[in-house]
Amino acid sequence: MNSLNECNDKKIPGSIIPDLFLSFFKIGLFTFGGGLAMLALTEEQCVEKKHWITHDEMMYVTIIAESTPGPIAINCATFVGYQQAGLSGALAATVGVVFPSFFIIYLISMFLNQFLEIKIIANAFKGIKAAVGIIILDAAVMMIRKMNKDRITQGIMLVSFAAMFLIQIFSWNFSSISLMIIAAIFSLALYQINVIRHGKEKREK
Incomplete structure (x- = not known):
């Protein structure tokens, strides 16, 4: 965990703030099934592409996020954002991961009855529910393989x-x-x- 603490001593460029927001915005927008289903995409973005944290650190973040109050995806975003750019990074990452879900649910709540009656949407959700289980299983297998x-x-x-x-x-x-x-x-x-x-x-x- 030393590398996580060392992030606070580094001079963080201002460009990382929008990068944090956009990366976690993508995670919030394109993952379904809650926090556990987001782990695979979070691993891909934060570890493999951005190299913000290592896999071991991702494991620690997941454990901390799972053990503390609040949704795991928000906790992960806040933790990674803070380690990279302090309070500004935490706010950017947290708002990024929350905004897509908030906006989409807000729109759905305005037209909930009509939304559920659309056959195309109902059938799409059947496929999404089946895929979510596989995504969560994939995240679990990935963590087991690397532990x-x-x-x-x-x-x-x-x-x-x-x-x-x-x-x-x-x-x-x-x-x-x-x-x-x-x-x-x-x-x-x-x-x-x-x-x-x-x-x-x-x-x-």
């Missing part, structure tokens, strides 16, 4: 997947937030155990 391959991480991932699968199948009343908190506590406990063990090994030497 650390140690046994602890893989074990937590498999147990979390199994837990969420069972929760959905049996309609258990168990929050995904609680699952994340349990995974975090488990990881911290393992970390503390390793610290204590290494400390004992050093004292024995």
Whole structure:
């Protein structure tokens, strides 16, 4: 995370402000299905094309955005924008990702009944709903493929997947937030155990 902090010490050119706005405007305009569906396009824009952050930093941003209040897409935009250009960058990125959705929903709300009755729109939404699931799956596969391959991480991932699968199948009343908190506590406990063990090994030497 040092490279993220170093961004605040760099002299940021003014041209990055419109670039942040336009990049996140594109993300907000051309992605459907909410924040998780936006991850693939956010990765493409911020990591692969603009090189504003690395993939590892994108993973940290996603974790932070998922763990804090508010939509994940807005949190990601605010975080990346702030790291690149401070408060101005955060505002530009946040407004960019929010504006398309706000404008489109505002127009739809004015003509909602007529909008839903249009057969072309209704059929288009059927295709969009099917594609959104694939987009979210693609983002998940991408993050799994690039994450650390140690046994602890893989074990937590498999147990979390199994837990969420069972929760959905049996309609258990168990929050995904609680699952994340349990995974975090488990990881911290393992970390503390390793610290204590290494400390004992050093004292024995």
